[in-house]
Amino acid sequence: MTTPRILVFAGSLRTASLNKQLARLAADGVRAAGGEATFIDLRDYAMPLYDGDIEAAEGVPENARKLKTLFKAHQGLIIACPEYNGAITAVLKNTLDWISRQDGGESGAVPYEGKIAGLCGATPGQFATLRSMDMVRHVLMQLGTTVLARRVGVPRAHEAFDPQGQLKDEKLAGALQGLAADVVRVTGRLAA
Numbered sequence: 001m002t003t004p005r006i007l008v009f010a011g012s013l014r015t016a017s018l019n020k021q022l023a024r025l026a027a028d029g030v031r032a033a034g035g036e037a038t039f040i041d042l043r044d045y046a047m048p049l050y051d052g053d054i055e056a057a058e059g060v061p062e063n064a065r066k067l068k069t070l071f072k073a074h075q076g077l078i079i080a081c082p083e084y085n086g087a088i089t090a091v092l093k094n095t096l097d098w099i100s101r102q103d104g105g106e107s108g109a110v111p112y113e114g115k116i117a118g119l120c121g122a123t124p125g126q127f128a129t130l131r132s133m134d135m136v137r138h139v140l141m142q143l144g145t146t147v148l149a150r151r152v153g154v155p156r157a158h159e160a161f162d163p164q165g166q167l168k169d170e171k172l173a174g175a176l177q178g179l180a181a182d183v184v185r186v187t188g189r190l191a192a
């Protein structure tokens with residue numbers, strides 16, 4: 001059986017993003033569970049807001065193409081989902097939208113279909129990004145990616161990490177490891 005490859009990223013751009021830190025830990029969790037993790041930073045894949053005129057004139061942006069290629073090279077996803085005004089962040093939705101566009105002869109569903117995703121999220125607030133994760137789940141399911149029921153939300157995340165970047169709360173750290181292990185296990189079984 002080949003090692004399950006999991007693409008891991010956060011729906012935030014800023015350098016000190018709590019969700020990027022959570023995603024890095026999730027990537028460590030994937031490796032600990034025997035999977036291969038690729039952590040990427042969406043800041044390295046800047047693209048314009050979706051505009052049908054840009055698409056008609058220039059096609060899918062180069063960075064969206066690169067992400068399509070990365071999605072296709074991985075069997076699973078873990079996304080750390082920040083929450084803005086009770087919802088998915090614009091950068092994450094925009095990225096998922098561009099990736100979902102047809103490119104040449106290839107359907108926009110190809111990068112998504114048959115994939116397994118696990119969701120997590122971090123916020124300084126109390127509600128642990130649950131509303132954002134619900135929306136990301138909805139969007140991914142719409143696109144043909146199966147989102148695991150298990151999810152991990154980190155509330156009060158501005159004080160949740162120790163100086164080494166680890167989660168201080170053992171239960172949360174265990175839950176994140178469990179999520180990563182589930183994604184590795186389910187993608188591995190599907191591939192088999």
Ligand SMILES: Cc1cc2nc3c(=O)[nH]c(=O)nc-3n(C[C@H](O)[C@H](O)[C@H](O)COP(=O)(O)O)c2cc1C
Pocket residue numbers: 010012013014016017018019020082083084085086087122123124125126127128129
């Ligand atoms: C426009 C905006 C709206 C926000 N709305 C929410 C919200 O509805 N719920 C929440 O928990 N946090 C909200 N926040 C706070 C974010 O959770 C916080 O900025 C978080 O650190 C963003 O994730 P990041 O650290 O990965 O960048 C909001 C932040 C911004 C900028």
